[in-house]
Amino acid sequence: MATTPQPVQITDIAGRLKRHWAVIAVLAILGLILGVLASFAVPASYTATTTVSVNPMSSDPLSSSVDSARSINMPTEQGLVTSQKVAAAAADLLDEESVDAEEVKEATSVDSPEDSLILAIHFSGDTARQAAAGADAVAEAYLMTRRSAASDEVDRLVQAATKQIGEIQEKSDKPAYDTPIGRRSLAIQADALGTKLADLSNVDLNPGQIVGKADTPSSPSTPSAVSLGLAGLFLGVLAGIPIALLRKEEDSEIGGVDGLHAIGDQIVLDGTKDTNRADTWDIAAFMLKIPTEIGTDGPFIILVDAEEGSGRSITCGQELADALQRRGRTARFVDAGAINEGKISRGWPTEKKRTTWAGEIIIIDTTHLTSDANKVALATRSDSVLLARSTTDDAAALRRFAGLLKSKNVDIALTALFPPLPELVALSR
The missing domain is CATH 3.40.50.300 (P-loop containing nucleotide triphosphate hydrolases)
Structure with missing residues (x-):
């Protein structure tokens, strides 16, 4: 009469782990050693943070009535901080640190508290000094890039308005507009464009300001030998448990x-x-x-x-x-x-x-x-x-x-x- 296989019980698992505790112990110690060795193999890295307050900027005077908070898309601003253009500008500011734009881009990260106009710019460097200088340089490069982009947009709008005014002046000399209605229409357009040029000259091009310069970090941000050792110990135990459970039982018979x-x-x-x-x-x-x-x-x-x-x-x-x-x-x-x-x-x-x-x-x-x-x-x-x-x-x-x-x-x-x-x-x- 065949015996139906019984489901695994907690006592079976506990007993098997107890019998093969040496396997778990060896893997745990091995994980601990590897974790400590990894702490020496991983180069030290320092991280510094610069805080930037972003100002709303609207280069279109017609949109001045829009809520200023809505005129800024913070995810877009975070993308700008980590862009190649900002990285290149920051690399120029970090000339003494001898880092290129690609290295700056890889070392930069940014986040923003929810429902705020604050950017926290993080920079990881090989030294504490490099980390602090890098965070400040990226923040300054971001503000410069944002100001330059806004200024270029204003210049484009000014040139467009000026060109339109010139076209109106040319039309005023043509017979087709030598009527009271025609002259009135051209005058209205010229007045509107003049008002727009005046508004453009008053656009606030301040992109924001650094509200918290980076402090020089006192300790590296990479995990210490203790934390990596404990992590290795934990992973060793996790790896040892299934190995111990799957280990073939040597005493398949009672024997004596x-x-x-x-x-x-x-x-x-x-x-x-x-x-x-x-x-x-x-x-x-x-x-x-x-x-x-x-x-x-x-x-x-x-x-x-x-x-x-x-x-x-x-x-x-x-x-x-x-x-x-x-x-x-x-x-x-x-x-x-x-x-x-x-x-x-x-x-x-x-x-x-x-x-x-x-x-x-x-x-x-x-x-x-x-x-x-x-x-x-x-x-x-x-x-x-x-x-x-x-x-x-x-x-x-x-x-x-x-x-x-x-x-x-x-x-x-x-x-x-x-x-x-x-x-x-x-x-x-």
């Missing part, structure tokens, strides 16, 4: 008493040298702490669990019942595999069933149960738990089951260890 003891604290009966299993079960029956007199208020329940194996004529629970019989004790054998698992999950054996068993020793054999959860549930309703395993049984499965029992505060009263069937036949010869 030492391997069984490694699974947890428990009393182990070593029957690997016994030529007759009945001898081992006689000792197991003797070692179990069974009351001499069972009260009439209920039964004394012993749960027996073993891994299924071919060639075994009777179950381990029946072998224990026979051993008790040889010691003069009667026991009722119950094969839990024959009980509907839904009944077990709902609380079998019920109080009614326990009443019918009152005064008896009940051996519940869970070997043929497919659900570990139901096995543990029955263990919590039992007075004693005995495990029967052979040296070739799956150690991981036993470790898992023992972890589940421990999570429910169920103690394993005794574990009987047997040789596999071929070895038992060889011993009996």
